[in-house]
Amino acid sequence: MNEPSKHKMTAAEKTEAKWAYAFIAPTILGLIILNFYPAIDTVRQSFYKSGGLGKGMKFVGIDNYTKMLxxxxxxxxxxxxxxxxxxxxxxxxxxxxxxxxxxxxxxxxxxxxxxxxxxxxxxxxxxxxxxxxxxxxxxxxxxxxxxxxxxxxxxxxxxxxxxxxxxxxxxxxxxxxxxxxxxxxxxxxxxxxxxxxxxxxxxxxxxxxxxxxxxxxxxxxxxxxxxxxxxxxxxxxxxxxxxxxxxxxxxxxxxxxxxxxxxxxxxxxxxxxxxxxxxxxxxxxxxxxxxxxxxxxxx
Amino acid sequence: MKRFIALFVVLMLAISVSVAAAETLTVNVWDANQAPGIQQIADEWSEISGIDVKVEVVDWNNYWTLLEAGAYGGTLPDVFWTHSNTVQMYMDADLLLKLNDYIENDEAIDLDNYYPGIVELYTRSDGNVYAVPKDHDTIALLYNKAIFDKYGVEYPTDNWTWEDMYAAAEQITEASEGSVYGLALNTSNNQDGWYNVVYDYGANIVNEEHNGTTIDSPQGKAAMEMVRQLLTVGAPQSVVAETGTDSLFQSDKVGMITQGSWMITSFYNAEHADDYKWALLPYADVNGNGEADPEERWSCYNGLGWAAAYNTPNPDAAYSLISWFCSEEGQLKQAELGITMAGMPGISEEFANAFPGMDITPFLEAEDFSLYMRPYTRNTVVWEDALQQSGGFLDAWQNPEDPEVMEQACDNAAKIIRDAIAEEEW
Structure with missing residues (x-):
């Protein structure tokens, strides 16, 4: 896979690639669900004031940060x-x-x-x-x-x-x-x-x-x-x-x-x-x- | 791959849990002392209804973390205890099953029969009811007769003021040269400790409208000055922060503590239980007539509530179980088994008989004086925690010799409570 853009993949290579994706899918999915999504959502939440138990989120801009610093x-x-x-x-x-x-x-x-x-x-x-x-x-x-x-x-x-x-x-x-x-x-x-x-x-x-x-x-x-x-x-x-x-x-x-x-x-x-x-x-x-x-x- | 396996296992667990939920009711409680009795009452219900009940104990701190996680994930236990510290948030977030219609059609439950403060606690501002009172508790003084005998100090009487408690504690601490402390009181002994002194002197932690405090009033400061004096003859803060006041007492290191009725079992089953005796909480002789008037002796009371999850797969069964626990019959049984006092007045006498050899009537006698509901606001934990830590009363506990530190702490505490209440508004 050094220079993938230069030649078209053969049918065999395509099948191989599909299997490769299938095999890494569990790990990638796990990473996205358990790591990436929570990480990004944490950043989003830091701009909100939460009303407790996930209800009543209110956007407060950088208030949390100024208060914290x-x-x-x-x-x-x-x-x-x-x-x-x-x-x-x-x-x-x-x-x-x-x-x-x-x-x-x-x-x-x-x-x-x-x-x-x-x-x-x-x-x-x-x-x-x-x-x-x-x-x-x-x-x-x-x-x-x-x-x-x-x-x-x-x-x-x-x-x-x-x-x-x-x-x-x-x-x-x-x-x-x-x-x-x-x-x-x-x-x-x-x-x-x-x-x-x-x-x-x-x-x-x-x-x-x-x-x-x-x-x-x-x-x-x-x-x-x-x-x-x-x-x-x-x-x-x-x-x-x-x-x-x-x-x-x-x-x-x-x-x-x-x-x-x-x-x-x-x-x-x-x-x-x-x-x-x-x-x-x-x-x-x-x-x-x-x-x-x-x-x-x-x- | 590991991650995949983990995910798979979690998925299977989730499936098995949701399948199991249809045939049994999961009940979550935080008090291991009460769990066997609760299970016994629940089993009697199972015999009639044919639905199994599984009582799970999760300790106080993790209980709320677990419940919150369950709230986010939609996997709350079917039936569980609620508490004044957090119930407001759960009601506001519609996470509890609305019980109005069930109660109306149920002859066994009439909310007028329960302690009004507890009913009010579990009623949302729009009039909807989300929990039925499970019990109520009061506070009493606990002392170790062996320690009083050893140092030749007179036992506490029903006519003790806080000054008398101070004098006795001073005698014990001095006579033992500090190897035994006359009393122990941590900042976290609030409901069962210093809150009561504040009310005796005519101040409050949170007012009846739940929107203010008088802890920084002259009365509040006089009360905390009394607490400060008690601390000077009690176990130092560094000691009570490492070993709980209950453990210190049960290790014969402390002559007196104040405790709530929910803790009786723990002391009843203790190694030296024969030496332990309960007495009425001391009072503050504010009017100086030499006797305890009702408004001079206050005991905090609180009551748990039985609630169900908004999304329980079997709401009828969940309510039926709640009704079983909270009906007069269930409440009597709860008292007889020595689990706790009842959520309705007048039927707790049986509770006193549940502990042969230990006289616990002071908890019942406390009701002849004044009771106040455990102070709460919408998010109680915010200010309650802050009061216990440095910036709150911890500074004064650390340095009990200096009256100015305590006075300052009262002002800080008032600000903490008012700021927290202001933050709660939307």
Missing amino acids: QASETWQALWNTVKYALVEVIPGVAIALILAVFLNKKLKGTSAFRTIFFLPMVCAPAAVAMVWKWLYNQQFGLLNNIFHTNIAWISDPKIAWISVGIIGVWSVIGYNMVLFISGLQEIPGDYYEAAAIDGATGIRQFFHITIPLLSPTTFFIIQTRLIGALTIFDLMFMVMDKTNAALKFVQSVVYLFYDYAFTKSNKGYGAAIVVFLVVFIMIVTFFMQKLEKKMVFYN
């Missing part, structure tokens, strides 16, 4: 989300990389360790959050009991965002690690042999061979995790109660969206919030792509 909670939520993304992505990638390097060596029990580190990934996020919620509990939580402290891990606005970030890091390390291990296995062993003969230590090898040659994997992980972290919702929703004073300083943009769209039945305003988030993620992705050209080393 003037509200300090929007910017606070964006800042909370960025903070969460930094707390989750940077340690999440660094720790996973170190683990991957160790678990890529031919040692006894590596597969057992790999399984252990990957386990959080197969747990239901809501269940994970519930368990952490009790670990962190100020009155009866395991953490305060073990360390004989009385810290309000998830109610003190100063530390709650870090506590939530730690859950995020813990959940995502295994996934990052597995990606790193597959990246490591693509680096030819010859480089390390040559470096060893030249007298390079393990640490030098790590910084001068592993890190540059792993950069495509690293970049992929950072980019996908960043987008994942910017759309975080379940952690805050499960861990923190509505009357938690720290919530204001931890709630993410998607949490704010949920609160308006579903709790307060203001679909239009909620839609404006997600459009705002999409634009922000697009900007972040744009700069990430610029960075890719400079920082990533492809063979």
Whole structure:
């Protein structure tokens, strides 16, 4: 199908094309119904005020947007989300990389360790959050009991965002690690042999061979995790109660969206919030792509 | 391909659900404590009608998300509970089955027999009725005798003012050196908590016309000042935000809480239920005559309603089930089984006998004083949520030592309620 316009399709090719369309139709239909249509409709709704339960939509122009951009909670939520993304992505990638390097060596029990580190990934996020919620509990939580402290891990606005970030890091390390291990296995062993003969230590090898040659994997992980972290919702929703004073300083943009769209039945305003988030993620992705050209080393 | 399979599965599910709906009625409720009793009453109806009833419990938060999704998708349960927080929107959107004609032709139901506030709640401004009152609830004080004994504090009496409650809580908190709190009260304990203080002092959260508030009046501020003092001797906000006041109480961490009659079962079945005792809510001695006058002791009341979906495939059966639940007979049975108090006055005495060993008469005695309907407007959740969070009363709960913060919170709260009401207009 390089230059389809230049020659007419034969009957056989036409049949083939028909079958091809038939085979991709379910996926395309699914995409249109489940992804494209809702996405476009969300943008449309952001210009309306909804009367609750989908009845009585009223066109209000950019009112939702002006109200949202003037509200300090929007910017606070964006800042909370960025903070969460930094707390989750940077340690999440660094720790996973170190683990991957160790678990890529031919040692006894590596597969057992790999399984252990990957386990959080197969747990239901809501269940994970519930368990952490009790670990962190100020009155009866395991953490305060073990360390004989009385810290309000998830109610003190100063530390709650870090506590939530730690859950995020813990959940995502295994996934990052597995990606790193597959990246490591693509680096030819010859480089390390040559470096060893030249007298390079393990640490030098790590910084001068592993890190540059792993950069495509690293970049992929950072980019996908960043987008994942910017759309975080379940952690805050499960861990923190509505009357938690720290919530204001931890709630993410998607949490704010949920609160308006579903709790307060203001679909239009909620839609404006997600459009705002999409634009922000697009900007972040744009700069990430610029960075890719400079920082990533492809063979 | 995965997507295709998923789509296919969803389609099959949808088909099977709609087929099943013709032979059984799906009933949605949010209270797991009540579900077994509700199912029992419904089963008796099934024996007569030959139609099965499936009672499904969805917890309070997810109930409304599910119902809303059902409203958009046209797949509401056949029969379900409605609540003052949201029913206005469902009525306005014509999502509930209109019951006027059914009620008129039904000898078992006469709306004059029910609590008028609840009937009014489920009547739209054009006079159409969309739900029949299921029950009503009141509020009482719950205390842990073991804690009062341990620290040598006198038990609550029927003549307690909020100041007396403060003094007892202070004694417990101080004597235990903070390991036990005299009381616990979260911002979310509104209907069962601080709302009642506001009404005792002569103010309101939302007026009877549902279009204004007096929370920022001198009376409202005096009430919230009393609440502030209670908070200074109660569990701190960071504690109640992480562990609910009920859990704290059941873990023997708290001497007193206020609770609604819909929660009795939970405490009746608790491990230390023998230590628990109910008392009348304290009152505010506004006129200073040393005794509780009817207008000085208020209990919030609310009533759920049984409603049916506008598009239920079997509206006659759905109404027949509602009528079965709400008839005097059904209401008596509901009280006898200890599910809840009845939606009609005068037949709840049986309810008190449903909990042998636990005296719950304070919930019934509360009716000898004053009752107010749970405050509601068209979209209650908007301001109710905002009042509980920072920018509302949460700031004052966080910093109970400072009276100015509470006074400011009253002004903020009034603005929140008025702004929300203004937004509701079309």
